[in-house]
Amino acid sequence: MTLGDDEIDAAADVSATDDSPAELSLAGNESADERYRRLLEHSPDAICVHQHGRLVYVNKAGLRWMRADSADQMIGHMITAFVNPESVPAMLSRIAGLRRQGDISEPSEATMLRFDGTRLDVEAVSVLTVWSGEPAYQVIFRDVSAQKAVESALRYQAALVQHVSDAIIATTTDGEVTSWNPAAETIYRRSADEVMRRPVTEAVGAELDPQKVLDLGGVATMTHYDVGGRMLTVRVSAAAMDDGYVLLCTDQTALRRAEQHFETVVASLDEGVLVLDHTGRILSVNPAVKRLLGVTADHLVVGYRELRRAWSEHWEYLAYDAEGAPIKSISEPPVLQTLRDGTPFTGEALNMNAADGQARWLAVSTCRLNPEEGERSAVLISFRDISASRSATERFAHQALHDPLTGLPNRTFLLDSVQRLRDHGQLAAVLFIDLDDLKGVNDSLGHDAGDVVIQAAAQRLRGAVRKDDVVCRFAGDEFIVLLVGPFQPGELPAVTERIQTMLAEPVLVAGFAVQMGASVGVVETGADDDRDGATLLRVADRAMYAAKAQRRRTVVFSTSAKPTPGGQLSR
Known part of the structure; x- marks a missing residue:
């Protein structure tokens, strides 16, 4: 309910007339009034005087409290202009009860509206007095805003104690429980009535000395037990009070179980997991690191410089672009770049100097563990042994390009190589070689004997030419x-x-000395020769047939520098 100025006037008139004319003393002299006013001026409390609802006086403290620049801003105005409307009814009720000069109201709270737009919580006391010979009301204000803030904070703290998820336990200096919040009841499954005034050790199911926790720095991780004997992992924080201790107990059982689960999983991985801090120092390794790198954690590098040296000297790196094509030009160990600027790496690395003496191909990944921490983030490195799969891949690739009987490059390898060498100007000559009388060996001694002859020919051809020459x-x-x-x-x-001399030497097959020989077609090429690889092979093929047509064990050199029309390469 909001009351207007007329209602304030009426309340003042009633208070000034009921039972008061005969008893109100207007005695006093001017000097007494002066002394009274000086007393009010120097009071530290805010004081104002109003008659018929209008302010006639405000002391310096009142002007300061109201953020007023001068008394003119308030004198002559209705007091309700400076009072929160919700506080007006209580104010009227307070002054209506004053009947005689010197009557003092009970303290009541009000909210003042200040000139800077803020509000001030006060406790007001009204006194029926005389001002300039007429009845008036003197109001003394006391600032209770700080008290209200403290009370609010206390209520908030009390609510926190009641509603937080951590157990908050207060004890005496002897360790007897004096406070046990609902969270403590939930965590330990013991009610406050059960534990009050009992040793805190019994309340948490384990030894707990608050002073020892303080001696350890104020925080300790402990094992407690609830009423059913269930083990709890608890982080205990202790603070000393005048009459005892306050303990904050955080249940970390679920977190610890998750950590143990994670640690178990990481420890059982076949993949090596290594974590470095932002300086390159090792924070953790799992057992697979020892197996994959052939080292223990004690032998691993600790520090950026050591990391650069150790991982540069005996490692080869092979990265891949977005399309999966290999990138061979890696100037430094990828983990160093990840440490420096966060660039992740996914590729392969060959560890050529493991402590166990084995060279291993590893699939390697590096990345920042906590990217949001920027350059101070730890770095995660994972290793996976791909030596077996890589060997299998290399073996399959070798088989696809090599003859299984002789181990020499096959026809597929040849067709690619002849053109590549021709394009790079490296091809000097092509020799087409056909063994003589192999059919006779197969017919007389069997195909196994023929295979032995082919293998011997392959070895001799490889021995007859230079290292960079290609024999297929x-x-x-x-x-x-x-x-x-x-x-x-x-x-x-x-x-x-x-070549002819080496192939002519007999081959011992099943106890028989088999005479070998070959017909050879030769085509020489040079920088001004514009024939492609396939054409050169056809020309050498014809030269070989020409040699075979003349007589066995003959070499024919092609004299044509240009392609001849027609003809196909033999089988």
């Missing part, structure tokens, strides 16, 4: 030799003669 088994008893690099005059005939 083309088909059946046919071989191709690609001579790489420049030849000196007369050197090419010397190579073909050496």
